Amino acid sequence: MTRIDTKFAQLAEQGKKAFVAYIMAGDPDEARSLELMRGMPQAGVDVIELGLPFTDPMADGETIQLAGQRALDVGMTLDKTLNMVREFRKDDDTTPIVLMGYYNPIYSRGVDTFLVQAKEAGIDGLIIVDLPPEEDDELCIPAQNAGLNFIRLATPTTDDKRLPKVLTNTSGFVYYVSITGITGAAAAQAVDVAPEVARIKAKTDLPVIVGFGIRTPETSRDIASVADGCVVGSAIVSEMASGKPISEVLAFIKSLADGAHSA
Amino acid sequence: MEDLVNSFMKGPDEKGRFGIFGGRFVSETLMPLILALEEEYEHAKTDKSFWDEMDFLWKHYVGRPSPLYHADRLSERLGGAKIYLKRDELNHTGAHKINNVLGQIILARRMGKTRIIAETGAGQHGVATATVCAKFGLKCVVYMGAHDVERQAPNVFRMKLLGAEVVPVTSGRGTLKDAMNDALRDWVTNVHDTFYCIGTVAGPHPYPAMVRDFQSIIGKEAKEQIMEAEGRLPDTLIAAIGGGSNAMGLFYPFLDDKEVQIIGVEAGGKGVNDKMEHCASLTGGRPGVLHGNRTYLLQDDDGQILEGFSISAGLDYPGIGPEHAWLNDIGRAEYVAITDKEALSAFQLCCETEGIIPALEPSHALAHVVKIAPDLPKDHVIIMNMCGRGDKDIFTVAKHLGVNMSGQD
Numbered sequence: 252m253t254r255i256d257t258k259f260a261q262l263a264e265q266g267k268k269a270f271v272a273y274i275m276a277g278d279p280d281e282a283r284s285l286e287l288m289r290g291m292p293q294a295g296v297d298v299i300e301l302g303l304p305f306t307d308p309m310a311d312g313e314t315i316q317l318a319g320q321r322a323l324d325v326g327m328t329l330d331k332t333l334n335m336v337r338e339f340r341k342d343d344d345t346t347p348i349v350l351m352g353y354y355n356p357i358y359s360r361g362v363d364t365f366l367v368q369a370k371e372a373g374i375d376g377l378i379i380v381d382l383p384p385e386e387d388d389e390l391c392i393p394a395q396n397a398g399l400n401f402i403r404l405a406t407p408t409t410d411d412k413r414l415p416k417v418l419t420n421t422s423g424f425v426y427y428v429s430i431t432g433i434t435g436a437a438a439a440q441a442v443d444v445a446p447e448v449a450r451i452k453a454k455t456d457l458p459v460i461v462g463f464g465i466r467t468p469e470t471s472r473d474i475a476s477v478a479d480g481c482v483v484g485s486a487i488v489s490e491m492a493s494g495k496p497i498s499e500v501l502a503f504i505k506s507l508a509d510g511a512h513s514a
Numbered sequence: 515m516e517d518l519v520n521s522f523m524k525g526p527d528e529k530g531r532f533g534i535f536g537g538r539f540v541s542e543t544l545m546p547l548i549l550a551l552e553e554e555y556e557h558a559k560t561d562k563s564f565w566d567e568m569d570f571l572w573k574h575y576v577g578r579p580s581p582l583y584h585a586d587r588l589s590e591r592l593g594g595a596k597i598y599l600k601r602d603e604l605n606h607t608g609a610h611k612i613n614n615v616l617g618q619i620i621l622a623r624r625m626g627k628t629r630i631i632a633e634t635g636a637g638q639h640g641v642a643t644a645t646v647c648a649k650f651g652l653k654c655v656v657y658m659g660a661h662d663v664e665r666q667a668p669n670v671f672r673m674k675l676l677g678a679e680v681v682p683v684t685s686g687r688g689t690l691k692d693a694m695n696d697a698l699r700d701w702v703t704n705v706h707d708t709f710y711c712i713g714t715v716a717g718p719h720p721y722p723a724m725v726r727d728f729q730s731i732i733g734k735e736a737k738e739q740i741m742e743a744e745g746r747l748p749d750t751l752i753a754a755i756g757g758g759s760n761a762m763g764l765f766y767p768f769l770d771d772k773e774v775q776i777i778g779v780e781a782g783g784k785g786v787n788d789k790m791e792h793c794a795s796l797t798g799g800r801p802g803v804l805h806g807n808r809t810y811l812l813q814d815d816d817g818q819i820l821e822g823f824s825i826s827a828g829l830d831y832p833g834i835g836p837e838h839a840w841l842n843d844i845g846r847a848e849y850v851a852i853t854d855k856e857a858l859s860a861f862q863l864c865c866e867t868e869g870i871i872p873a874l875e876p877s878h879a880l881a882h883v884v885k886i887a888p889d890l891p892k893d894h895v896i897i898m899n900m901c902g903r904g905d906k907d908i909f910t911v912a913k914h915l916g917v918n919m920s921g922q923d
Contacts, residue, residue, distance in 0.1 A: 307691065310702060316685055380541050383538060383540060385537075385538045404541065406541075409546065432702060
């Protein structure tokens with residue numbers, strides 16, 4: 252059982268939906284992103300997705316691209332990202348942390364070295380956007396063997412024929428991408444998402460969490476109500492980018508979490 | 515049997531790999547699309563009607579076969595090897611790019627796609643894509659780095675005349691890599707009607723193999739033509755490499771002719787140095803994963819991708835096609851780097867001795883010819899791929915030569 256598995260078991264017991272929030276490590280700098288991260292559990296975040304900055308985030312919209320660029324500009328690295336997790340873990344040993352990003356920084360470090368470091372730092376799962384099931388040998392299988400969850404994205408283009416392939420070797424939860432598109436783009440509609448979640452849940456016992464296109468407490472509630480929970484990323488990153496004090500960003504996160512938890 | 519086992523022409527494998535290079539490193543949204551494309555291409559590959567259509571258009575629309583021309587004055591000037599130029603700059607649209615675009619657009623039509631997107635660096639691939647889209651009445655959107663839009667203004671205007679929408683990309687440093695990111699973002703958003711026409715032998719499988727197959731017409735023709743002209747195979751092949759499609763097209767049909775030496779020329783920019791002011795992925799990079807494939811990349815110690823630097827917008831890319839990465843590692847081909855300065859000087863030499871204004875991309879290949887030809891015997895036959903014409907580059911060259919072309923005194 253990883254912290255992710257434990258958390259979802261608890262939520263299921265309480266009959267609660269999960270609220271997952273994404274932030275970019277090192278945006279706008281190391282200290283402030285750590286401060287934000289530390290406030291997230293108190294704001295109602297059940298699972299933290301920590302973005303690993305990358306120069307070429309091909310699946311991300313402008314908001315997250317720019318956040319990654321800001322982080323890189325202040326010298327954020329893989330080591331510093333892992334350090335953030337270590338610092339966070341000093342006060343919190345239960346909130347699950349999923350590292351989300353692209354493969355090259357991990358491949359560059361070396362998969363085996365990375366997995367040892369990630370596990371030791373206190374990371375529980377990985378979402379690596381550019382590793383589809385066809386490339387499972389690269390990182391997915393070694394990560395599972397190292398005791399980390401490998402969380403896969405399912406999308407509107409993942410048809411019934413392909414779905415079993417996507418679900419095999421997935422653990423922790425399934426991340427359903429609500430739209431065809433990049434992060435921060437079109438608004439997700441619960442009416443479109445509901446049948447898709449049902450289609451996935453028919454094929455797996457894992458929780459199905461929906462992300463992309465959720466920006467308000469209302470959408471957070473609507474989407475969470477037709478799934479096991481929801482993810483918000485770009486909307487939170489935008490708040491940080493606007494230079495608001497961290498207390499205000501956390502208040503916004505809390506409103507989103509309350510939305511999801513009221514579903 | 516032994517020859518088959520040892521063939522260099524069998525790649526990629528079923529996972530789209532050339533050794534460790536290549537693969538399908540894309541998001542789940544795109545995965546079903548590239549699988550559908552692979553299926554369509556596998557079918558088309560052995561479908562006579564597909565190749566009949568290609569042959570017809572290559573002949574009547576592109577103007578193939580392109581000549582294999584003995585550059586006698588240049589050979590004489592250099593005083594060594596006998597130099598042939600494969601004249602793909604004479605193709606419709608002025609470069610080799612259209613060879614591949616035709617193939618992909620015909621596939622797109624077979625798949626019922628109505629909107630074509632492309633990335634472009636120098637603008638040659640964008641112009642070729644806009645051209646073929648105009649011919650078939652397809653909507654065309656071309657992503658081009660904002661920096662390239664500025665330095666390749668004539669090609670931007672050409673694309674617009676041909677009815678394409680040109681989207682300047684401002685993310686990153688605004689060059690080819692960033693244009694490719696934005697093209698992928700478009701594709702992931704418009705999956706149902708859109709076909710992504712990649713301009714080089716890179717990207718997720720099946721693109722590297724498919725683009726190579728379409729460009730191989732260059733090498734197939736060159737092989738027949740040199741047999742006719744010399745009665746034997748060439749000693750050396752030389753081609754410039756950004757992503758590497760013109761080079762792969764020339765090299766591929768010769769890979770199993772082991773007596774033929776194969777040299778790829780990367781863009782050395784200001785010199786392959788610690789400051790990374792170049793685009794020589796093989797000479798100055800290491801393996802990594804970007805844009806759907808594993809290959810040699812310019813990157814820092816933390817796996818962040820570096821921006822390349824080259825006078826030539828068409829070579830300004832931090833990666834290289836995965837098959838080149840593999841050919842490099844197994845030693846079947848060798849790869850060298852040529853600086854901006856060397857390329858400019860070769861550009862001028864070609865204009866003066868042969869009456870051919872080359873693009874800056876093949877000027878890099880030519881600069882390597884200039885380096886090695888003088889020391890080779892007169893019966894040493896070199897084929898160099900003249901993959902594009904230099905009309906688009908005269909403004910850049912003028913600027914570097916200190917000539918004011920603004921039309922005002």
